[in-house]
Amino acid sequence: MAPHQETKVNPVTPTRVVNGIANSFSLSDGKLSVNGVTLLSEVPRNVTFSSFSSICKSSNAPFSIYQRVKSGAHKGGFLGFYRPRSSDRLTNSLGKFGNRNFLSIFRFKTWWSTMWIGKSGSDLQKETQWVLFQVPELNSYVLLLPLLEGRFRSAIEPGVDDHVMICAESGSSQVQADSFRAIAYVHFGDNPFTLMKEAYAAARVHLNTFRLLEEKSLPPFADKFGWCTWDAFYLTVDPLGVWHGMKDFAEGGVLPRFLIIDDGWQSIHLDGDDPHEDAKNLVLGGEQMTARLHRFEECEKFRRYRGESLLGPDTPRFDHKKQKEILLKARELESTKKARSKEIQSGSSDSSSFDSKMVELRRELDQMLAEREDASTSVYESYCAGSSWEPKDVGMKAFIKDLRTKFTGLDDVYVWQALCGAWGGVKPGVAHYDSRVTPVKLSPGLAGTMDDLAVDKIAEGGIGLVHPDQAGDFYDSMHSYLAKIGITGVKVDVIHTLEYVCEEYGGRVELAKTYYEGLTKSLLRNFNGTGIISSMQQCNDFFFLGTWQTAMGRAGDDFWCDDPNGDPMGIYWLQGAHMINCAYNSLWMGQMIQPDWDMFQSDHVCAKFHAASRAICGGPVYVSDSLGCHDFELLKKLVFPDGSIPKCNHFALPTRDCLFKNPLFDDKTVLKIWNLNKFGGVIGAFNCQGAGWDPKERRVRGYPQSYQPVSGSVHLRDVEWDQKKEAGKMGNAEEYTVYLSQAEKLVLMTPNSEAIQFTLQPSSFEIFSFVPIKKLGSDLRFAPIGMMNMFNCGGTITEVEYGESWKEIFARIKVKGVGKLLVYSREKPKCSLLNGVEVGVEWSSDGKLTVDLPWKEERGGVSDLLFAY
Secondary structure, X not given: OOOEEOOOOOOOOOOOEEOOEEOOEEEEOOEEEEOOEEEEEOXXXXXXXEEHHHHOOOOOOXXXXXXXXXXXXXXXXXXXXXXXXXXXXXXXXXXEOOOOOEEEEEEOOOOOEEEEEEOOHHHOOOOEEEEEEEEHHHOEEEEEEEOEXXXXXXXXXEOHHHEEEEEEEOOOOOEEEEEEEEEEEEEEEOOHXXXXXXXXXXXXXXXXXXXXXXXXXXXXXXXXXXXXXXXXXXXXXXXXXXXXXXXXXXXXXXXXXXXXXXXOOEEEEOOOOOOOOOOOOOOOOOOOXXXXXXXXXXXXXXXXXXXXXXXXXXXXXXXXXXXXXXXXXXXXXXXXXHHHHHHHHOOOOOOHHHHHHHHHHHHHHHHHHHHHHHHHHHHHHHHHHOOOOOOOOEHHHHHHHHHHHHOOOOOEEEEEEEOOEOOOEEOOXXXXXXXXXXXXXXXXXXXXXXXXXXXXXXXXXXXXXXOHHHHHHHHHHHHHHHHHOOOOEEEEEOOOOHHHOOOOOOHHHHHHHXXXXXXXXXXXXXXXXXXXXXXXXXXXXXHXXXXXOOOEEEXXXXXXXXXXXXXXXXXXXXXXXXXXXXXXXXXXXXXXXXXXXXXEOOOOXXXXXXXXXXXXXXXXXXXXXXXXXXXXXXXXXXXXXXXXXXXXXXXXXXXXXXXXXXXXXXXXXXXXXXXXXXXXXXXXXXXXXXXXXXOOOOEEEEOHHHOOOEEEXXXXXXXXXXXXHHHHHHHHOOOEEEEEOOOOEEEEEOOOOOOEEEEEOOOOEXXXXXXXXXXXXXXXXXXXXXXXXOOOHHHHEEEEEEEXXXXXXXXXXXXXXXXXXXXXXXXXXXXXXXXXXXXXXXXXXXXXXXXXXXXOHHHOOEEEEEEEO
């Protein structure tokens, strides 16, 4: 069969003036320039530039977005290139640059991306998703954004002698091309955050394959607290454990409003095992990665559940100690396997000592798992044996029903799945699906990424790929069953594997289109179009093709409680790296999805560090605590008693002065992230120094010399007030209060004030809440700050009203929460009312006014306060 040939296009001579406005970019004499400033030099003659309007003639985007993009079309344009011979993978220089600061995002694993900075084309990393250039000559910025064109996807790579290379690949030797008109987009602007919005809006209008976040609805749990079962159980998750986990939270006064039953609930099968049985005795992540889905129903651990068996007063206890012993034994077995491999790699021919130890550890682990399984089974058997009653419901359906009965605040229950069904896909012969085990082939670009156990295991077993023609039916069959038993959504993981198996299916773009279209239709049909969290998806294929309906996804790699490679400092330095990934990835992902900063553990040594970032990230807050391992006092700084959270109105992003710095190991930069509340702005400052990407070792490693105190400064100008229309006015106030949550300090600031200086210890933070001060009369000044006991204190203020009544000036606020409310008031009020009843307040001459607030369930935890002067 002859390779598919993409349509050949002729080079385009761009129109320099569109609608009377000169384009910001020009390409001539081997230079790509922006408003007269050279961005790239030595641009090859086979590279073309085309104006936006000459390429994009129509769009399915909403008219408001289309008009917005067209009005700014002069700020951007498309780059293309042509070659004399067709290929399925073409790499071409776009020119070179040196001594110009850039920020980029690149894939360091198949599924995870992180930030990288530098000054030249040779400083770039492979698999770069975008590059943001600083153009100080114009006090502006330029974004270089690789795109999709036809059946090809593109990424940026480093070149020789500071050249920037673009790589366009189809992923299939049967799909070839020799030219592109719009394989990358460039956009110019003086505000980096507005620039990102405009560039991705332009890509949305041009590609018509994805939708912006503003076009979609978020999952209902976006402003609630949740629990994920992963770190508590790994693959040993079962009904009794989940039940007691929820019970722990309820008794601690922090009830999850959403639950994610992570990997371990599915019916999966290992090749070579009994074809009628589920895989047995899997514990840690990695063991399941060659397994395949062999039925849509839950695995035996959940199937044997009997309705109402855990609702009685004598619920069997869950042995926390035994669970920890199982996990420790599994880790001992895993470390012995690693030691054996290391010994063999060193040249040793005798592994008998390791082999015998592994046999014994496996025997001990199997026995422990059998005892636990017997104990769980006896729970349901003894319940049913006590009466002639027969349960109406069994299995996962009965369990979900009982969870909702017992824990009445539980709104959503999600379950884990891989994009292809399970890590190893779908077992051939399941139902009526044409599933075939397809060998894995990694694209050359991934050769520069980090070694990854998941990739190795998937490559070892191949993927049982359901034929693309059946993808829609496949997802609908899975999800309709889940919806019928009470599941409200899915966490779709292991997303970016389709590029491994696309050779015979028209390439990576065509295969992805088919699968994502099927997923989209199923979400609409079964989960109200919103019931999804995407994960392991941080590549432009997914964002340009898979976010038509998906509105929430992971912004960072996994939360690691310690270093999987054994670095004892990893328990500290990995936490900062995770935070950096989330913050910088949100710059682009936030244009298409609500960034999800992932779970953490509330009893972790760096739990407070994580909690503070989640408090102001703008997304959901959820933990992966093990049973009996909770810091409820910490969680109550994040979560209201009703399980909701004081959520910011935007998604957190790095401040401008961090964009071209390295907050991971430059020994001097503090990560600062900004966000907006309804009545103020917030800056979180985090010392993340101590770890990061090493290009030579191709891994994230510790930089111990950087794990030290770092100083920084913060100013109200660090808050990007104009990024939300409704927040714009707050950025024009004459004076602000600034509350430091950790120092419990209140200071005043004007636009002309000096910045606030601070020093942070390693893995520590400060949160600065900026609230505009309202002038009331000639001398009175007032500002509502919020609940002092919450990390995002400003997010607790829900309404503010000012006015005059009976010749008195008043300030009226509504605030949600329990604890101590802080406001700034230059004068002590003559009268203070709480829900219409006079209440005592504490006031000091520096303007601090506090009042203790109760939680009134009947009022939804919202207190109505009036201060009269």
